[in-house]
Amino acid sequence: MEEAPLQKLEDKLLQAQGVELWVKREDLLHPHISGNKWRKLKYNLQEAQRQNHQTILTFGGAYSNHIAATAAAGKEYGFKTIGIIRGEEHLPLNPTLSFATSCGMQLHYITREKYKLKNDPAFLEELLLQFGQVYLLPEGGTNLLAVKGCTEIVHDISIKYDYICCAMGTGGTFAGIVASLAGKQQALGFPALKGGEFLKQETEELVLGYSGQSYSNWQLITDYHFGGYAKVKPELLAFMESFRRQHYIRLEPVYTGKMMYGLFDLIGQGYFARGSRVVAVHTGGLQGNAGFQERLGLQV
Numbered sequence: 024m025e026e027a028p029l030q031k032l033e034d035k036l037l038q039a040q041g042v043e044l045w046v047k048r049e050d051l052l053h054p055h056i057s058g059n060k061w062r063k064l065k066y067n068l069q070e071a072q073r074q075n076h077q078t079i080l081t082f083g084g085a086y087s088n089h090i091a092a093t094a095a096a097g098k099e100y101g102f103k104t105i106g107i108i109r110g111e112e113h114l115p116l117n118p119t120l121s122f123a124t125s126c127g128m129q130l131h132y133i134t135r136e137k138y139k140l141k142n143d144p145a146f147l148e149e150l151l152l153q154f155g156q157v158y159l160l161p162e163g164g165t166n167l168l169a170v171k172g173c174t175e176i177v178h179d180i181s182i183k184y185d186y187i188c189c190a191m192g193t194g195g196t197f198a199g200i201v202a203s204l205a206g207k208q209q210a211l212g213f214p215a216l217k218g219g220e221f222l223k224q225e226t227e228e229l230v231l232g233y234s235g236q237s238y239s240n241w242q243l244i245t246d247y248h249f250g251g252y253a254k255v256k257p258e259l260l261a262f263m264e265s266f267r268r269q270h271y272i273r274l275e276p277v278y279t280g281k282m283m284y285g286l287f288d289l290i291g292q293g294y295f296a297r298g299s300r301v302v303a304v305h306t307g308g309l310q311g312n313a314g315f316q317e318r319l320g321l322q323v
């Protein structure tokens with residue numbers, strides 16, 4: 024595994040507000056098993072191996088970073104992989120699914136209705152009957168072993184800081200960060216979906232499940248969803264583009280772009296006291312940009 028270095032950003036706004044911002048480059052961990060998805064897979068792969076499974080079955084949308092990461096991990100670590108994909112097949116395959124199949128992942132499409140049953144025990148039993156003995160990995164790869172893997176994002180940070188920020192989908196990554204802080208510093212989670220308040224309870228349950236503890240040094244910032252999951256607005260894309268030109272760091276519009284936009288907005292509002300040091304986790308996910316380019320003609 025590669026290193027995920029810390030990169031300090033230089034910016035007029037940061038200087039004016041007296042805030043230091045460091046980016047934890049989880050996007051550089053692995054060329055194909057991106058960022059937090061690698062952290063989430065690590066102990067699950069070990070567990071699958073320990074249980075003598077040859078096949079990993081998981082779930083995701085057609086542009087899912089988790090599907091791409093699982094396919095790449097299966098190829099690298101010698102597992103067969105099966106992806107249960109939400110919705111109908113569209114040919115030619117989009118860049119995410121085409122990458123996944125090139126890694127050997129077998130794709131099975133199910134209706135959006137059926138996909139809602141992804142955590143239902145009867146449905147999972149049905150899948151086991153259909154596919155045989157497989158290691159089941161939930162959507163987004165989130166379970167307690169994933170939380171364990173994500174605690175290592177924090178262990179890896181060698182500087183002192185006051186805040187750590189992370190984008191949220193299922194909340195597994197953020198839960199790992201919160202569990203790892205063990206009450207120190209402040210953690211801010213930025214849901215990528217509209218109505219992200221529900222992630223408060225998810226986070227609480229995951230943190231409690233993993234560590235047996237509850238903490239209060241964290242909160243969710245739910246105002247930067249830009250209309251919903253995978254929705255984009257011109258100002259978000261403009262922000263990402265200027266960020267890339269200034270800092271030579273690519274973001275993607277689903278998670279990291281929204282978090283970074285929100286973070287700069289908060290900094291501009293004086294949310295952080297002068298002298299604060301903030302770490303923003305770049306969770307990766309850049310494979311998804313190819314799909315955006317194709318669907319919307321966007322240059323991201």
Ligand SMILES: *Cc1c(COP(=O)(O)O)cnc(C)c1O
Nearest residue numbers: 088192193194195196278306308
């Ligand atoms: C999946 C993903 C997230 C969200 O992770 P969760 O653990 O599901 O909250 C954040 N950023 C990127 C780039 C992702 O791919």
